[in-house]
Amino acid sequence: MALEEGELHAFAALGTVLVSAAMMLPFLLPVIFVDRCGNGGADAVRDPMEDMVVIEASLAMRKNPKKPQQPQKQFKAPDDTKKPDGVSRDENKKPDKKPDDEKDKKPDVKEPDLDISKYKRPDSDDPTGKVTEPFNPNASVDVGRDAETKGDPYFGKLKNDMNYQPPEIAKGDSNPIGCIRLEPDGKISDTKFKQTTDDDLQIAAETALKQLVKARNDKPEEVPAHLLQYTSRWICFQFSVKPS
Amino acid sequence: MLPIQRQAQLSVVVALSLVAAVAHVASADDVAIEVNGQKKGLYPLALPTAVEGDAVAKEIATVEAFDLGVAGVFKIVDPTSFLADLKAEGLGIEPPKWKDVGAYGVVKYRATASEIEFRLYEVSKGTTASLTKTYPRKGETRAIVHRWCNEVVKYYTSEPGFFGSKITFTAKRSVKQGGSAIYAMDFDGAGAYAVSNNSSTNILPAFSPSGGQIAYTSFMRNNPDLYVSSAGGGRPKKLASYKGMNTGAAWSPDGSKIALTLSKDGNPEIYVISASDGSVISRLTDNRTIDTSPAWSPDGSTIAFVSDRNGGPQIFTVPAGGGAATQVSKNGSYNTTPTWSPKKGKRIIAYTTRDGGTYDIVTLDLATGAMVRVTQNDGSNEEPAFSPNGRAIAFARAGQGVFIANADGTGKAVKVWSGSATGVDWGPAPTP
Numbered sequence: 217m218a219l220e221e222g223e224l225h226a227f228a229a230l231g232t233v234l235v236s237a238a239m240m241l242p243f244l245l246p247v248i249f250v251d252r253c254g255n256g257g258a259d260a261v262r263d264p265m266e267d268m269v270v271i272e273a274s275l276a277m278r279k280n281p282k283k284p285q286q287p288q289k290q291f292k293a294p295d296d297t298k299k300p301d302g303v304s305r306d307e308n309k310k311p312d313k314k315p316d317d318e319k320d321k322k323p324d325v326k327e328p329d330l331d332i333s334k335y336k337r338p339d340s341d342d343p344t345g346k347v348t349e350p351f352n353p354n355a356s357v358d359v360g361r362d363a364e365t366k367g368d369p370y371f372g373k374l375k376n377d378m379n380y381q382p383p384e385i386a387k388g389d390s391n392p393i394g395c396i397r398l399e400p401d402g403k404i405s406d407t408k409f410k411q412t413t414d415d416d417l418q419i420a421a422e423t424a425l426k427q428l429v430k431a432r433n434d435k436p437e438e439v440p441a442h443l444l445q446y447t448s449r450w451i452c453f454q455f456s457v458k459p460s
Numbered sequence: 461m462l463p464i465q466r467q468a469q470l471s472v473v474v475a476l477s478l479v480a481a482v483a484h485v486a487s488a489d490d491v492a493i494e495v496n497g498q499k500k501g502l503y504p505l506a507l508p509t510a511v512e513g514d515a516v517a518k519e520i521a522t523v524e525a526f527d528l529g530v531a532g533v534f535k536i537v538d539p540t541s542f543l544a545d546l547k548a549e550g551l552g553i554e555p556p557k558w559k560d561v562g563a564y565g566v567v568k569y570r571a572t573a574s575e576i577e578f579r580l581y582e583v584s585k586g587t588t589a590s591l592t593k594t595y596p597r598k599g600e601t602r603a604i605v606h607r608w609c610n611e612v613v614k615y616y617t618s619e620p621g622f623f624g625s626k627i628t629f630t631a632k633r634s635v636k637q638g639g640s641a642i643y644a645m646d647f648d649g650a651g652a653y654a655v656s657n658n659s660s661t662n663i664l665p666a667f668s669p670s671g672g673q674i675a676y677t678s679f680m681r682n683n684p685d686l687y688v689s690s691a692g693g694g695r696p697k698k699l700a701s702y703k704g705m706n707t708g709a710a711w712s713p714d715g716s717k718i719a720l721t722l723s724k725d726g727n728p729e730i731y732v733i734s735a736s737d738g739s740v741i742s743r744l745t746d747n748r749t750i751d752t753s754p755a756w757s758p759d760g761s762t763i764a765f766v767s768d769r770n771g772g773p774q775i776f777t778v779p780a781g782g783g784a785a786t787q788v789s790k791n792g793s794y795n796t797t798p799t800w801s802p803k804k805g806k807r808i809i810a811y812t813t814r815d816g817g818t819y820d821i822v823t824l825d826l827a828t829g830a831m832v833r834v835t836q837n838d839g840s841n842e843e844p845a846f847s848p849n850g851r852a853i854a855f856a857r858a859g860q861g862v863f864i865a866n867a868d869g870t871g872k873a874v875k876v877w878s879g880s881a882t883g884v885d886w887g888p889a890p891t892p
Contacts, residue, residue, distance in 0.1 A: 388584075
């Protein structure tokens, strides 16, 4: 059955519309879907897409590790400044410097590489130096003699703030015992010496206790709840020196 | 109503219960924390000037403050912080007043026309002096104060002090005169005098162990030959004049031998020669690089020296009787002029090290590898020499002079001589 020219045109136009619609469908569908879901839904759609991209990218990274390479020879451009071999006719020319005689170098000792700058003192004006070892609350297991104070970081900091350090030539090896009254706000309200000695270590202990009082009253650290029971008691420090 | 006897019994029981309760609370007071410190740092010492007395009283205070300030173990308490009534105290002390200013020790003195009395108090021991000495007022006041300060150092450290010892060094003469001369002076810079008496260049002086002689290199006959003269100066005796260098003399602890650098066989090597006639006893190094600056260990067993056999100059040690050399300096690429601490039982050297564009003094414990930086951020410091007790180090600061610093790196260096000095060496402890 033959078609009229007008019918042919109509079929052709319809076919064109159908083919075009079919080609546009993948792009139109998400738009329709998004419109149905509203703005909140737009995120819900966008995120999984973006995730996929991210995941693919990361997989791509994992799937393509840097391939191991064989050792590569380093190529170097020829040295333009290289002087020509032969005898120079320049009477003012100085002889070329000879390379070091490698035979004289003994390879058995490593080239020293320590940097002297690391031996610099923290403060050259400080005649006795500063205690440079920082307090580590987690390492204060030696703090306290009693089970109740042993290992507690708050007591460890108290000890640290005293900076007990008798002079090198201090005489004596006694064990003075000094005590403090700690208030809940962290200030020290009173001190006493439960055991005094008659050597230099007594002065060192008194100095240490004064330093602690000053440090804590200038910058109090509130007593933690689990230690408040000690604010009604004397907290005593037994001073001793490490054998040299 | 209870009978009286029953009431009395009850009262006793209640009283005992109260006592027991108080005792229990008292023991519960003890929240004990152990504080374990390390003896370290300087000893705070107060040196108040005598309120009464003539100009000598002030001189005593000045010399005493200088001596004990460079002793290497004391930190002098700032006099402006004193709380004590010095006039009321007189030769005694009120311990709480000194404790409050952080003093561990206090020195008091009194100078009369015939004598000078010194007292050392330890604040912890109360009002009784721990050390008292009285010296007749004869001779130089400085010398008397040096003797007292040596006693103070000995009291605390059981080591002899170095006050009254001498330092020798090389200094340039005036431009008109030219060359350089060997000088010696008291450790505090007093009484400097020329040891060499020629118009040539004289370098690298070294005290003999007794302190009676100084060996040095002089170009007076054009070649750098080794001479020995009396420490007081005078005509030198030529000891070694081998072809080439005869430099860097270091006496053996017994004074019988001298280690030095000779280049008679070509390049500079370390040799040991007789201190009496200069004859070669042994050759300690043998290689194609430069070996120089020998220093004899206090026990006589080892010689430290400088060699560039591994590249830049580094410190090596070699047995004094000969053997393999070992590199001991590990820091940086430039280390020179080693010297040994005289401390018994220790093997510590001090040397010059390069840090950037300047030079500084460090010490190295050969047993532990521990390094201490003696100078920093203050000029270019070279050629260290230990005090006779090892507590202090003298060195030359380029363009400024001779300085003294605590060997443990504490405190600040003190200038004892102004000028352009090199080649510093410190003589032995003075005889008491």
